[in-house]
Amino acid sequence: MSNRRDAVHAVLRQSEGFRSAQDVYAEMRAEGAKIGLTTVYRALQALADTGRVDTLRTDDGESVYRACASGDHHHHLVCRVCGRTVEVAGPAVERWAETIGSEHGFTDVTHTVEIFGTCASCSAATAEQARTPSRA
Amino acid sequence: MSNRRDAVHAVLRQSEGFRSAQDVYAEMRAEGAKIGLTTVYRALQALADTGRVDTLRTDDGESVYRACASGDHHHHLVCRVCGRTVEVAGPAVERWAETIGSEHGFTDVTHTVEIFGTCASCSAATAEQARTPSRA
DNA sequence: GCCGATTTTGACAACCATTTTCATTTACCG
DNA sequence: CGGTAAATGAAAATGGTTGTCAAAATCGGC
Numbered sequence: 001m002s003n004r005r006d007a008v009h010a011v012l013r014q015s016e017g018f019r020s021a022q023d024v025y026a027e028m029r030a031e032g033a034k035i036g037l038t039t040v041y042r043a044l045q046a047l048a049d050t051g052r053v054d055t056l057r058t059d060d061g062e063s064v065y066r067a068c069a070s071g072d073h074h075h076h077l078v079c080r081v082c083g084r085t086v087e088v089a090g091p092a093v094e095r096w097a098e099t100i101g102s103e104h105g106f107t108d109v110t111h112t113v114e115i116f117g118t119c120a121s122c123s124a125a126t127a128e129q130a131r132t133p134s135r136a
Numbered sequence: 137m138s139n140r141r142d143a144v145h146a147v148l149r150q151s152e153g154f155r156s157a158q159d160v161y162a163e164m165r166a167e168g169a170k171i172g173l174t175t176v177y178r179a180l181q182a183l184a185d186t187g188r189v190d191t192l193r194t195d196d197g198e199s200v201y202r203a204c205a206s207g208d209h210h211h212h213l214v215c216r217v218c219g220r221t222v223e224v225a226g227p228a229v230e231r232w233a234e235t236i237g238s239e240h241g242f243t244d245v246t247h248t249v250e251i252f253g254t255c256a257s258c259s260a261a262t263a264e265q266a267r268t269p270s271r272a
Numbered sequence: 273g274c275c276g277a278t279t280t281t282g283a284c285a286a287c288c289a290t291t292t293t294c295a296t297t298t299a300c301c302g
Numbered sequence: 303c304g305g306t307a308a309a310t311g312a313a314a315a316t317g318g319t320t321g322t323c324a325a326a327a328t329c330g331g332c
Contacts (some may be wrong), residue, residue, distance in 0.1 A: 036311035037311080057193050066261075077240055106256070108259075111250065112248065113248070117237045117244055117245040120243075173282080199319085
């Protein structure tokens with residue numbers, strides 16, 4: 001019964017950006033789902049293994065997952081505040097990485113490319129905060 | 137006394153590739169150095185904060201550090217077998233990331249780019265292994 | 273030189289995401 | 303229905319990393 005796995009997948013689908021396992025688990029429990037943390041981890045791993053979700057590591061070492069629209073190779077532009085993510089393609093970068101690798105005699109060349117920034121609405125919110133400092 | 141920090145830095149300098157904190161600690165102890173794990177972590181963090189060493193995360197979430205030749209922004213071509221690392225620059229990639237970010241209204245755009253592969257000697261060694269299978 | 277203040281150190285405990293264990297439940301199949 | 307294999311999840315273990323705190327080293331000032 002991959003019912004649980006589908007449920008996990010569904011949560012990711014309805015999310016704007018990358019989510020952590022703990023995060024997904026908390027939401028599912030909050031919604032009343034009967035599922036264990038272990039199962040969430042297993043589901044996410046299975047989904048990642050079969051390429052149905054993308055995964056990356058945050059700066060503090062947490063694994064985060066996202067159901068991406070395209071199954072093709074692509075990269076991400078991630079808002080470091082709200083996590084909203086845009087899928088981007090970069091054929092030039094793919095070629096560049098491949099070239100660099102072979103120039104140095106490396107084989108089986110892969111690469112990781114992620115772009116981080118603050119999205120328009122979040123940087124607006126930050127500016128707002130600066131204008132009305134709450135305290136301290 | 138930043139003696140300890142210098143000692144940690146020295147270990148990284150004489151290393152070919154990225155090393156983990158635990159790894160550095162183990163080597164220093166093996167060489168008879170009197171140092172605590174906590175101090176190694178603090179030294180590595182301090183060095184990373186001041187930009188004197190580069191850091192990245194392995195697939196299994198471990199932080200690894202490297203004393204790089206150049207203090208300028210650059211990326212790495214890392215052998216996934218032996219860890220040997222080549223520093224590479226990619227002005228085109230820098231511009232690409234910046235462009236993608238601003239196209240989508242993102243500010244404070246940063247990026248991570250790492251290239252992984254198997255270096256010439258390691259792929260030779262692997263081929264060798266295949267020719268003379270030890271057992272199993 | 274000597275004493276108190278400040279910083280650095282490191283043994284140990286705490287943290288926390290992730291994994292493993294293992295007993296229970298559930299699905300499948302004749 | 304039995305019986306077997308797979309899935310589940312509560313609880314414990316793991317392991318890298320960080321926090322705590324007292325002892326030790328360093329630095330002034332006298």
